[in-house]
Every structure is written in structure tokens, then in C-alpha cells.
Amino acid sequence: MTFSASRKRGRPVDLALHARRRREILEVAIRLFGQQGYSATDTQQLAQALGVGKGTIYRYFRSKREIFYAALRHVMSQLDEEIQASIRGVDDPLRLSGQAIAAYLRFFQSHPHAVQLLLQELVHFRHEGLPAYFQHRRQTMHRWVNHLHHLMTTGAMRPVPAENTVEIMGDSLFGIMLSNFLNQRQRPPEIQAREVLEVFFCGLLTEQGRAHLRTVY
Amino acid sequence: MTFSASRKRGRPVDLALHARRRREILEVAIRLFGQQGYSATDTQQLAQALGVGKGTIYRYFRSKREIFYAALRHVMSQLDEEIQASIRGVDDPLRLSGQAIAAYLRFFQSHPHAVQLLLQELVHFRHEGLPAYFQHRRQTMHRWVNHLHHLMTTGAMRPVPAENTVEIMGDSLFGIMLSNFLNQRQRPPEIQAREVLEVFFCGLLTEQGRAHLRTVY
Amino acid sequence: MTFSASRKRGRPVDLALHARRRREILEVAIRLFGQQGYSATDTQQLAQALGVGKGTIYRYFRSKREIFYAALRHVMSQLDEEIQASIRGVDDPLRLSGQAIAAYLRFFQSHPHAVQLLLQELVHFRHEGLPAYFQHRRQTMHRWVNHLHHLMTTGAMRPVPAENTVEIMGDSLFGIMLSNFLNQRQRPPEIQAREVLEVFFCGLLTEQGRAHLRTVY
Amino acid sequence: MTFSASRKRGRPVDLALHARRRREILEVAIRLFGQQGYSATDTQQLAQALGVGKGTIYRYFRSKREIFYAALRHVMSQLDEEIQASIRGVDDPLRLSGQAIAAYLRFFQSHPHAVQLLLQELVHFRHEGLPAYFQHRRQTMHRWVNHLHHLMTTGAMRPVPAENTVEIMGDSLFGIMLSNFLNQRQRPPEIQAREVLEVFFCGLLTEQGRAHLRTVY
DNA sequence: AATGAATGAGTCTTCATTCAT
DNA sequence: TATGAATGAAGACTCATTCAT
Numbered sequence: 001m002t003f004s005a006s007r008k009r010g011r012p013v014d015l016a017l018h019a020r021r022r023r024e025i026l027e028v029a030i031r032l033f034g035q036q037g038y039s040a041t042d043t044q045q046l047a048q049a050l051g052v053g054k055g056t057i058y059r060y061f062r063s064k065r066e067i068f069y070a071a072l073r074h075v076m077s078q079l080d081e082e083i084q085a086s087i088r089g090v091d092d093p094l095r096l097s098g099q100a101i102a103a104y105l106r107f108f109q110s111h112p113h114a115v116q117l118l119l120q121e122l123v124h125f126r127h128e129g130l131p132a133y134f135q136h137r138r139q140t141m142h143r144w145v146n147h148l149h150h151l152m153t154t155g156a157m158r159p160v161p162a163e164n165t166v167e168i169m170g171d172s173l174f175g176i177m178l179s180n181f182l183n184q185r186q187r188p189p190e191i192q193a194r195e196v197l198e199v200f201f202c203g204l205l206t207e208q209g210r211a212h213l214r215t216v217y
Numbered sequence: 218m219t220f221s222a223s224r225k226r227g228r229p230v231d232l233a234l235h236a237r238r239r240r241e242i243l244e245v246a247i248r249l250f251g252q253q254g255y256s257a258t259d260t261q262q263l264a265q266a267l268g269v270g271k272g273t274i275y276r277y278f279r280s281k282r283e284i285f286y287a288a289l290r291h292v293m294s295q296l297d298e299e300i301q302a303s304i305r306g307v308d309d310p311l312r313l314s315g316q317a318i319a320a321y322l323r324f325f326q327s328h329p330h331a332v333q334l335l336l337q338e339l340v341h342f343r344h345e346g347l348p349a350y351f352q353h354r355r356q357t358m359h360r361w362v363n364h365l366h367h368l369m370t371t372g373a374m375r376p377v378p379a380e381n382t383v384e385i386m387g388d389s390l391f392g393i394m395l396s397n398f399l400n401q402r403q404r405p406p407e408i409q410a411r412e413v414l415e416v417f418f419c420g421l422l423t424e425q426g427r428a429h430l431r432t433v434y
Numbered sequence: 435m436t437f438s439a440s441r442k443r444g445r446p447v448d449l450a451l452h453a454r455r456r457r458e459i460l461e462v463a464i465r466l467f468g469q470q471g472y473s474a475t476d477t478q479q480l481a482q483a484l485g486v487g488k489g490t491i492y493r494y495f496r497s498k499r500e501i502f503y504a505a506l507r508h509v510m511s512q513l514d515e516e517i518q519a520s521i522r523g524v525d526d527p528l529r530l531s532g533q534a535i536a537a538y539l540r541f542f543q544s545h546p547h548a549v550q551l552l553l554q555e556l557v558h559f560r561h562e563g564l565p566a567y568f569q570h571r572r573q574t575m576h577r578w579v580n581h582l583h584h585l586m587t588t589g590a591m592r593p594v595p596a597e598n599t600v601e602i603m604g605d606s607l608f609g610i611m612l613s614n615f616l617n618q619r620q621r622p623p624e625i626q627a628r629e630v631l632e633v634f635f636c637g638l639l640t641e642q643g644r645a646h647l648r649t650v651y
Numbered sequence: 652m653t654f655s656a657s658r659k660r661g662r663p664v665d666l667a668l669h670a671r672r673r674r675e676i677l678e679v680a681i682r683l684f685g686q687q688g689y690s691a692t693d694t695q696q697l698a699q700a701l702g703v704g705k706g707t708i709y710r711y712f713r714s715k716r717e718i719f720y721a722a723l724r725h726v727m728s729q730l731d732e733e734i735q736a737s738i739r740g741v742d743d744p745l746r747l748s749g750q751a752i753a754a755y756l757r758f759f760q761s762h763p764h765a766v767q768l769l770l771q772e773l774v775h776f777r778h779e780g781l782p783a784y785f786q787h788r789r790q791t792m793h794r795w796v797n798h799l800h801h802l803m804t805t806g807a808m809r810p811v812p813a814e815n816t817v818e819i820m821g822d823s824l825f826g827i828m829l830s831n832f833l834n835q836r837q838r839p840p841e842i843q844a845r846e847v848l849e850v851f852f853c854g855l856l857t858e859q860g861r862a863h864l865r866t867v868y
Numbered sequence: 869a870a871t872g873a874a875t876g877a878g879t880c881t882t883c884a885t886t887c888a889t
Numbered sequence: 890t891a892t893g894a895a896t897g898a899a900g901a902c903t904c905a906t907t908c909a910t
Contacts, residue, residue, distance in 0.1 A: 037340055039256065042883055044893095053892035055887085064884065094426070095433050116340075122399065123254055123340045126333075131399055156426030158419075168393065168416055175392020176385065182339065182348055194434060199385055202375075202427050203420025209311070209373030210419050216312050217411060234873085259900055261876095270875040272903075281901065471774055473690065476904055478872095487871035489907085498905065528860070529867045556833065557688055557774045560767075565833055590860030592853075602827065602850055609826020610819065616773065616782055628868060633811075633819055636861050637854025643745070643807030644853050650746050651845060668894085693879060704896040706882080715880065 022060050022070070025050060029071045034113025038068055038120040065125070069132070072121055075114040076136045082107045093151055094201070101173060102193035108177045109189055115181040133174075141166055169200060239277050239287075242267060247288045251330025255285055255337045282342075286349070289338055292331040293353045299324045310368055311418070318390060319410035325394045326406055332398040350391075358383055386417060456494050456504070459484060464505045468547025472502055472554040499559070503566070506555055509548040510570045516541050527585055528635070535607060536627035542611045543623055549615040567608075575600055603634060673711050673721070676701060681722045685764025689719055689771040716776075720783070723772060726765040727787045733758045744802055745852070752824060753844035759828045760840055766832040784825075792817055820851060 028049045032041040043064055047054040061067045086103030090096045108115050118133050125131075130138070144166045151157035176196065180187065205213060245266050249258045260281055264271045278284045303320030307313040325332050335350050342348075347355070361383045368374035393413065397404065422430060462483045466475045477498055481488040495501045520537030524530045542549050552567050559565075564572070578600045585591035610630065614621065639647060679700050683692045694715055698705040712718045737754030741747045759766050769784050776782075781789070795817045802808035827847065831838065856864060 037343065043885085044883080047893090054885085055892050056890085058885075059891080092433060094430050098433070119336070119339050122336050123333075126254065134396070134400055151426070155423060156429060157421050158423050158426075160416075160421060164412060165416065165421065167396070168389075168413060171393040171396040172385075172389030173392065174396060175390065175394075176388040177392075178395070179351070179384070179388040179391060183351055195381060196385060197430075199377075199382065199420070200416060201420050201422045201430055203416070203418050204374050204377060204382065205418045206372060206375050209368070209375075212373060213311050213414075213418055216309060216315070260902080261900080271901090272875055273873075275902065276873070471777065477906085478904080488905090489871050490869085492906075493869075526867060528864050532867070553770070553773050556770050557767075560688065568830070568834055585860070589857060590863060591855050592857050592860075594850075594855060598846060599850065599855065601830070602823075602847060605827040605830040606819075606823030607826065608830060609824065609828075610822040611826075612829070613785070613818070613822040613825060617785055629815060630819060631864075633816065633854070634850060635854050635856045635864055636809075637850070637852050638808050638811060638816065639852045640806060640809050643802070643809075646807060647745050647848075647852055650743055650749070694881080695879080705880090706896055707894075709881070710894070
């Protein structure tokens with residue numbers, strides 16, 4: 001950096017630099033934490049992969065733990081963005097549901113590191129309160145609750161307790177996504193989304209089966 | 218002591234003692250690994266909790282890792298037993314489904330350590346191939362596939378690809394169970410099972426909604 | 435053991451048994467210590483190889499260390515016996531020298547464990563005073579000093595300081611034997627003995643070379 | 652500091668420091684391994700003796716084993732240097748022989764730790780192939796083979812198989828050196844060298860004895 | 869007498885973080 | 890400001906010996 005550059009008033013350049021650096025670090029951290037796991041990744045490796053000294057990293061993050069959480073948050077907002085992008089401009093509410101589910105599955109299929117990060121938190125940072133994934137879900141859930149209410153208003157959906165149903169669907173997708181990852185399934189997200197929707201929306205029983213179910217409970 | 222037993226000099230090998238010790242160790246290990254995590258639990262703690270010397274543990278298990286896997290297997294067979302017990306003597310196939318789901322959720326609600334063990338494996342022993350939970354599922358899946366075929370034969374269930382549907386339901390329950398645990402939900406398993414079944418079996422849409430769905434895809 | 439057997443007065447049977455047991459233990463110990471080294475051989479292995487319990491060994495030897503030393507002494511007396519046997523009835527004093535050297539080299543070639551034992555002592559039991567090998571040599575050296583005196587008396591050997599010369603020859607053979615072992619040389623002991631004797635007895639220089647040597651010192 | 656040096660930000664890597672540290676560690680390691688043995692010396696002791704933290708040692712050597720081998724190599728090259736220095740500028744080939752032998756004996760007398768290191772390798776790192784001492788000897792042997800050829804050409808030495816003879820002399824000196832160390836002999840190396848040479852070069856027998864020897868074999 | 873279950877001290881190595889340069 | 894040298898706590902596993910059975 002030259003003297004003239006540092007003479008500018010304020011330090012907009014520095015702030016931008018700082019932000020860029022942080023992002024660079026996070027990108028590498030996501031890759032390494034995802035590939036090797038949190039504890040198997042040491043700061044020396046991170047520094048080496050970044051081509052900087054270990055100390056430098058500590059100028060941008062207070063601790064390894066903080067890097068991890070920043071990485072996790074980064075990944076969660078990426079997820080959010082991709083889902084939002086996938087439903088932008090989609091009018092039909094049923095299509096929208098399918099798009100969102102496909103986007104969700106697609107994101108984790110193309111970002112396996114994200115799944116790893118999410119799992120790492122669960123075991124390395126339990127007792128830290130609600131895991132980031134579920135925090136995120138809690139924050140975005142209202143959108144889906146509204147979505148369900150809308151579907152019910154239009155008569156497309158049976159009257160069901162919306163919150164509860166959103167949770168069931170969210171949990172189910174979470175399980176499907178994890179299972180995809182852990183079984184190394186590579187099913188095309190769009191197809192899988194459709195299969196899932198078919199079950200959730202249409203149910204498995206025939207009219208006769210449903211009638212019987214009512215007698216059982 | 219019989220004559221045949223006294224034919225061999227010295228203190229006889231006590232097989233029952235060995236089995237009992239292993240079980241004792243496993244029980245404490247499940248608790249500690251579950252409470253504190255695998256890596257946060259050191260062998261010294263385990264020994265202390267058992268009231269034995271560190272070396273004693275190594276007379277019964279080759280390594281900490283082996284204790285962990287034995288604990289995991291122990292938990293998985295407990296799960297299996299409880300589910301089997303829950304459906305024993307249940308004739309109605311729809312009731313049976315509900316019972317099994319409730320038993321599954323109940324098991325993990327009353328054995329939170331089991332969930333932890335399962336998660337621990339995912340991060341501490343990745344690269345060891347298919348996680349124990351999914352191995353177990355692969356071995357027991359055929360039962361549910363048959364179950365679905367039966368339901369379809371009797372006309373209670375729509376014709377759906379059985380394997381695929383079993384996977385979707387299994388993954389979903391896995392997700393619900395994890396979410397219960399991670400959100401510290403304490404919903405009564407029977408109620409939750411019924412809610413889930415209601416969605417899976419009856420679907421969320423009205424007849425009109427389903428008709429529309431068919432136009433969308 | 436029956437009651438009538440134990441009625442015999444004294445316990446000659448027990449003493450013989452005890453001695454036999456000790457020898458059996460020593461033989462296995464020599465093999466294991468030789469193959470794997472002292473510290474790499476644990477008492478459990480020893481017991482297993484003997485087909486007895488660990489505790490039994492401690493009825494015959496106070497400690498692992500004591501087993502080792504007994505094994506070492508056992509080996510040293512075997513060496514002594516074989517050398518003595520090799521020169522029994524040999525009249526010619528020069529032939530006798532060759533026989534003894536060949537026997538020495540042959541013993542260690544066919545008992546590589548003996549070399550290992552000897553080396554093990556040097557590193558595991560330093561500070562215990564003179565190593566067993568050199569203790570043994572100190573006890574048998576006088577024979578060779580006498581032998582040299584005899585050779586000098588008969589005029590076959592130049593007048594040299596006998597003790598000193600015996601030490602040089604003993605040390606040299608020790609070095610040759612160790613080098614054989616450590617280089618895994620398999621030279622026939624008889625041939626090697628002859629080569630060594632040729633050097634020691636006849637020297638390397640010509641008459642002219644010796645004359646020159648005298649001018650140098 | 653030059654411009655080019657300052658082009659790279661941060662604290663520059665100090666190669667000289669690194670080399671100095673390694674040497675310091677080696678010197679202390681040689682002393683401790685020599686005094687107490689390899690396995691009796693733990694890294695904590697080594698660190699304490701150096702006045703550094705345990706982790707620091709591992710910045711300079713990958714493992715305790717690597718420290719040991721570096722120490723061993725260090726010692727072997729010191730030996731080589733001292734022997735070479737002792738014969739530098741010595742023209743007379745017989746004197747040269749004496750100087751080299753004296754230097755060899757002197758080195759190990761004044762560096763008893765070197766002997767210990769050498770012995771430690773034999774028992775702690777058997778199976779690692781040829782011991783360092785013999786590797787070193789194999790690399791330097793050709794010099795002495797040439798030396799013998801020269802002596803034979805000039806007529807000072809009888810025609811003998813050079814390689815074989817060098818091995819016998821080398822092994823013998825190895826034995827003498829070890830024996831000196833293990834018996835804690837403090838004989839002046841120059842005197843001992845002369846005594847040894849006297850035997851090797853002039854032989855022990857009289858002319859009459861040699862004639863008789865020829866009849867025996 | 870014989871056995872083997874139990875013990876617990878002992879040791880190498882890793883790694884997040886600090887701070888002198 | 891950037892660097893990397895230094896730190897030291899932490900942790901799995903072994904094994905000679907003892908002693909209850």
C-alpha cells in the first residue's frame with residue numbers, strides 16, 4: 001500500500017479489505033472443516049491453504065471456534081438465498097412448494113461441506129443452545145406457515161395446524177437431506193422433491209384406507 | 218464346583234463375569250459418551266465412573282473406539298427390540314404402522330444418549346463406511362417394504378414404489394427424531410406418531426388441491 | 435499328585451520339578467528375548483508361550499529382570515561348555531587355538547539369540563556393573579593367558595605381554611562375532627577362524643615391512 | 652535488512668536460528684540418550700534440559716526417533732572427521748595406519764556417549780536394516796582397501812585378500828573399542844593403537860611357530 | 869499350587885493461542 | 890501489519906506385579 005492510498009480520509013479501502021479477507025478465510029475454512037472435520041483441521045493447515053501466517057488469521061477471527069461459527073452462518077445464508085432465489089417469481093403456490101424443496105435438496109447435494117459443518121456443530125458445540133440450522137429454521141419458518149395458511153384459504157389444503165405441519169415437513173426434509181448425504185445418494189433433487197411432495201400432498205392411502213384409518217384412531 | 222471344573226488348576230476363567238463386566242462398561246460408556254461426547258470423555262473418566270483402574274477397561278475392549286462401536290451396536294439392537302416389541306400381536310396393519318412409529322420416537326426420546334452416540338459416529342468416524350444407523354436400517358428395511366406391499370394388496374394403500382416410499386418415510390422419521398432431540402422437544406411420542414401418520418397416510422391437500430397439483434407437474 | 439506320592443520323605447521330586455520348570459521357562463525366555471528384545475517381550479507372552487499362567491512364572495523367578503539374568507547366565511555357560519568341548523583332547527596348541535576360536539564363532543552363529551541377550555543387557559541393564567559377558571571372560575581368561583605362556587615357552591610365540599595380548603584377541607573376536615551378527619554374515623566359522631588366526635599369528639607385514647615399522651615408532 | 656528481504660511482510664524465517672536450534676537439541680540429546688539410554692530419556696526431560704517447552708522440540712524434529720537418528724548421524728560424522736583429520740598430511744603409510752587407529756580409539760574414549768548411542772540403536776531399532784555404524788563403515792571401507800593395496804604394492808605387506816583383511820581389522824577395532832567402553836578401560840589410545848598394530852602387523856608367532864602353523868592346517 | 873483379573877504409573881505427540889520481531 | 894516460534898496441557902494405551910480364588 002502506498003502513502004497516497006492511505007491518505008484518503010476514512011478507511012473505506014481497509015474495511016473492504018478486511019471483509020474480503022474474512023470471506024477468503026471463510027471459504028477455505030468451509031472447505032477444510034467440511035473435508036476433514038473441525039478438530040482434524042488445525043489452524044496451521046488453514047493458514048497454509050490461505051498462504052498466510054497463523055497469526056494473520058487471528059487478526060480476522062478471535063478463535064478457531066469463531067471461524068467455525070462464521071462459516072456456519074455463511075453457509076446458512078447461502079442456503080436461504082438459494083431457496084429464495086428458487087421461488088422468486090413463481091406464482092403457483094404448489095409449484096412454489098416444489099421449487100423450494102428442490103432448491104433445498106439441491107443446495108446440500110452441491111454443498112456437501114455444508115452438511116458436514118452442520119453435523120460438526122452438533123457434536124463439537126452441543127450445549128451452545130439451539131444449533132445454527134434450527135435457529136435459522138425458526139427465523140424463516142413463518143414464511144412457510146403463511147404459505148400453508150394461504151393454501152388453506154384457497155381451499156387447496158385441508159385445514160391442518162400450520163405450525164405443526166411445517167415442522168413435520170421441515171424435519172422430514174432435514175432427515176431426507178441428511179440421509180442423502182450419509183448414504184451418498186445422488187438422486188436428482190427435482191425428482192426427489194416431486195416424490196416427496198407426492199407423499200406429503202396426496203398421502204399414501206386410498207379413500208378406503210383413510211376410512212379405515214379413522215376407525216383405528 | 219464340579220470335578221471337571223477342578224481338573225484345570227488355578228482360578229477358573231469366569232465367562233459370566235466377563236460378559237457382565239463388558240455390559241457394565243458399555244452402560245457407563247453410553248452415558249458418558251452421550252453426555253459429554255466421544256472425544257470429551259477420556260478413558261480415565263470412564264474408569265473412575267466404573268470404579269476400576271484404567272487398565273481394566275482395556276482387558277475388555279481393545280480400544281476406546283471399540284467401546285464406542287460396541288455401545289453403538291448395543292443401542293441399535295435395543296431400538297430394534299423395542300420396535301419389534303411394540304408391534305408384537307398387533308393385527309391391524311395401519312395400527313401397526315402407528316405403533317412402530319410411536320415406539321421409534323419413544324425410544325429416542327427416552328434414550329437421548331442414543332441420539333448422541335449416533336451423531337458422534339457421524340463426525341468422529343466418518344470414512345468408516347455406512348454409519349451404523351443406516352446399516353441397521355438397511356437390514357430391517359425389507360420388513361417395511363413387505364408391510365407396504367401388504368397394504369397395497371389389501372387396497373388400503375395406493376400403488377406406490379414401496380422401497381422408495383419406505384426410504385422417504387424412514388428418512389423423515391429420522392429427521393423428526395433428530396429435530397425432537399436437537400430442539401429438546403418433549404412431545405408425547407404417541408401423539409406425534411399420529412400426527413405424522415395423518416400427513417403421510419392422508420396427505421395435506423384436498424381433492425381439489427390434488428387435482429391442481431396434477432396440472433402443475 | 436496323589437497322597438502316596440507326597441508321602442515319600444524329602445521332596446526330591448519337587449526339587450527336580452522346580453529345576454525342570456525353571457529350565458523350560460529359561461529356554462522360552464531366551465527365544466523370546468532374543469527374537470523381540472527384552473522390553474518388547476511381556477510376561478503375558480512368556481506365560482502364553484509356556485502354556486501357563488502369568489502368576490506361575492513368578493513362582494519360579496522373582497521378576498522379569500531375574501529371568502533375563504538367568505537366561506543370560508544360561509547362555510554364557512553354554513558358550514563355555516561348547517568351547518571347552520571343542521578343545522577337549524586336542525594336543526597341538528596351535529590347533530587348539532583354532533578350534534577354540536571356531537567354536538566361539540560357531541556358537542554365536544548358531545545361537546543368534548545369545549548375541550541379542552548380550553546386547554540387551556548392555557542397554558537395559560547398564561549401571562549394573564560389569565556386563566555378564568565380560569564377567570565371564572574375566573573368569574576364563576587365565577586359561578588363555580596360560581596357553582600363551584605355554585606357546586612362548588615352547589618358542590612358538592614371540593615373547594609378548596600375555597594378559598594384554600589375550601585381551602586384544604578376546605576383544606577382537608568379540609568384535610568379529612558382533613559384526614557377523616549385525617551384518618548377518620554367514621561365513622563358515624572354521625574358515626573365518628583360520629583367516630583370523632592367520633592375521634593374529636603371522637601378521638600382515640613382510641619382513642621388510644616390519645623392519646620399516648620399527649623405524650616409524 | 653535489504654529491500655528484497657522486506658518485500659515479504661512479517662517476521663522473516665530465520666534459517667540460521669533453525670540450524671542452531673537443531674544443533675542445540677542434538678547436543679543435549681546425545682548427552683541424555685548417552686547417559687540414560689533412549690527409552691529412559693523422555694521428551695519432557697529433554698525439553699527441560701534445553702529450557703524450552705516440549706512442543707518446541709517437535710518443531711525441529713518429527714519424533715523422538717528422528718532426534719535419535721540425527722544424533723547418531725551427527726556422531727558418526729564427527730568420528731569420520733576426526734579420523735580424517737588425524738591422517739591429514741601423514742605420508743608414511745604405516746604411521747598413517749597407527750594414527751587412524753589411535754584416532755578411532757581416542758574418539759570413542761572421549762565420546763563415551765557415542766558408544767551408547769551406537770548400542771542403543773542396536774536394541775531399540777533392530778529391524779531397521781544395517782545399523783548406522785556399519786552403514787558408515789561400508790561407505791568408508793574402500794579407503795582402507797586402497798590403503799592395503801598400496802602397502803602390498805610397495806612390498807611392505809604380504810599379499811592378502813584386502814577386503815577381508817580390512818573387515819577383520821575393522822571388526823577387531825570395533826570389539827576393542829566396545830570392550831574399552833564396557834570395561835571402563837582408560838588405556839591411552841596411542842599406546843593401545845601401537846599394541847594392536849604390533850599384533851596385526853607383526854603377528855604373534857616366531858618364524859618357527861609359523862612354520863609349525865603351516866603343518867597344522 | 870496355579871491362575872488371571874486388576875492396577876495405575878508412565879510417555880509421546882498434537883495444537884490453539886500468544887507475542888516478539 | 891504480518892509472521893511463525895514457542896508453549897504446555899491433554900489423553901490413549903501398556904505392562905510388571907500382586908493377590909483373591
